[in-house]
Amino acid sequence: MFFCIVLALLLTLIHQNAMASSSKGGLSAVNEAAMKLVQFCIEPKVGLDEQAVATLVEYVLDSKQNKEHALPKSLESTGAYYEFDTKSTFHQFIEYFYTARIPSAITRPSSLRSSMWTAPSVNTQKLPNSWQASLPAGVPFIIHGVERAANTPDLNTGVYHEYDMKRTLILLNHKGHQAVFSISKQVGTSNVGKKGFILGNDSDWNYYYTDEPGSTITGLGWAKSYIYDYFSVNIFVESSNSPVVVRTGIFQWLRAGWSGINFVKTSHILAGMKRFARDCKMIMESSRLPTLSQNISVHQMLSNMTTSDLIKEYDALRQAQRNLAIQTGKISKSKKDEKVSFTNTPKEQMIEELMLENLKVTLGKPTLLGKQSSLMSPAIH
Secondary structure, eight states, rough: OOHHHHHHHHHHHHHHHHHHHHHHHHHHHHHHHHHHHHHHHHOOOOOOOOHHHHHHHHHHHSSSSSSSEEEEEEEEEEEEEEEEEEEHHHHHHHHHOTTTSOOGGGTTTEEEEEEEOOOTTTTTOOOOOSSSOOOTTTOOEEEEEEEEEEEEOOOEEEEEEEEEEEEEEEEEEEEEEEEHHHHHHHHEEEOOEEEEEEOOOOGOOOEEEEEESSSSSSSSSTTOOOOEEEEEEEEEEEEESOOOOOEEEEEEEEEETTTTTOOOHHHHHHHHHHHHHHHHHHHOOOOTOHHHHHHHHHHHHHHHHHHHHHHHHHHHHHHHHHHHHTTTTSGGGTTOOOOOOOOSOOHHHHHHHHHHHHHHHHHTTTSOTTTTSSOTTTTTT
16 A cells, blocks of 8 residues: 555656656747747848747747746846737738838837838838738738837836847737737847836826936935847737737847846846737727727828927927926926926937827827817827
8 A cells, every 4th residue: 555655656757747847848949949039130141940939839828827928048138938818800900010101109008109110221121101911821921120229117117228129020929819029139239227107096098208327216216227129029829719819928038127137027028028918909809999000090190290280299298297296296387397308309209109199099098188189189099
């Protein structure tokens, strides 16, 4: 009897160790696949690894108990994985997220202040105005580009940065499931981090940006921080369970801090990804989500404005943000009448931030712009 119990225990331990080893080996293959796609983003000449693509799509679609976990360090950067589902058709999701006429900040308002796909060169391409479905036996549709991005104030430090990234988008069909890969790899080091403030609830998407380097954390205002490296592989795929659910799996690595030291923890990355997921679901699952044509109309209206009229609208928004920052005690009252020049502010950035205010109104959120703004016209909604 005793021998049987011991044998049963030994068999259980062997099985558990084998399962743990298999799981570890499986995750190792998944991480390796993600890094192969990052390398493809860095240097397209290496070619697309179709096995890596299949490994990642199947991992995202597989049911799993833990939908968030740490990733092994890579290129000296801290990593994390996060997964969530959004109720949306695949086509609608991708049209909102990755077309030229709907700026990125519209679907990532608490993550991105602005995002500009730079002019195409010999090795880069434009974002499409629309996406076509990828046929089951079709060749993947691939776009390579370069993006200039500015993020919103960090939840912990209040710091925001601007940085350049190589970008690769891949539309494909994997065993009957439409999927898009969005791959990013930072180029060089970001600019020095500057102080920014979240005004009220982060989900209201109101922020104030200063030009002062440093952090808003007491005692760390002096810290000149940088994003030293950032790379990610985002997979958006039609869920196996429903044709109107898009599953998102994010592999992300980050190295940031000051004096060359990486202060990023896995929890920081997960907090940022959950921030993104919250907004994604809030927007895409809203019963008040504007149609693509409505968003495109707003973009065209702003793009056709004279420079002086656009700056007038943008100045009103920035002044409203400044007033709210003063009211909430984030900045001094002496800043109220501070003169700001928008000479070096890209037109695309002004359009992006103003489009977000219009989206707030459409979704039933309060906007900082007054009723006199042309963006508040019923015709636009």
